[in-house]
């Protein structure tokens with residue numbers, strides 16, 4: 166990444182560390198769901214790289230589906246709201262669903278989405294999230310599979326964006342301050 170590296174201050178998680186952790190997560194899921202079929206639900210766009218890597222580390226029948234959601238609403242009220250911009254193609258009734266996300270921050274998106282999927286009659290709904298910014302949590306969410314816990318820093322790469330860019334960085338990085346300055 167000769168060009169993009171000029172915009173990076175620090176690499177927090179390398180591509181080798183990412184690959185190793187994703188493999189471990191896939192192996193754990195394979196063990197936990199032995200004998201079952203899974204519906205992997207990637208939440209676009211951030212989940213794309215993690216979704217593609219994770220599904221290839223799961224040695225079970227997998228049905229792939231995606232959603233596009235955006236959270237809105239006031240985190241200080243009891244009900245976070247989520248707007249579904251693109252819904253699932255498949256019927257998840259009686260199926261084992263794993264929602265795949267790049268990052269959990271306040272938890273508002275996942276706290277709102279999980280009950281929606283449960284109400285559709287899924288046999289189970291669990292979350293596989295690569296990055297967990299636990300310090301920022303406003304809504305309690307039960308995340309079964311976590312890649313890495315990270316500090317409360319703005320990061321990009323491996324699906325995470327700044328102004329829709331940098332999702333293609335293969336590492337988890339902190340941006341150089343000049344990038345934010347230029348955006349003003």
Ligand SMILES: O=P(O)(O)OC[C@H]1O[C@H](OP(=O)(O)OP(=O)(O)O)[C@H](O)[C@@H]1O
Nearest residue numbers: 209210211236268269270271272273274
């Ligand atoms: O825990 P929360 O505070 O709700 O934040 C997490 C959400 O924010 C990001 O999505 P974003 O809305 O930026 O969309 P994207 O996936 O297209 O980047 C991320 O992919 C999660 O969906």
Ligand code: HPA
Nearest residue numbers: 270318319320321325326
């Ligand atoms: O640190 C972050 N980077 C990109 N997107 C995000 N969404 C929540 N936290 C972040």
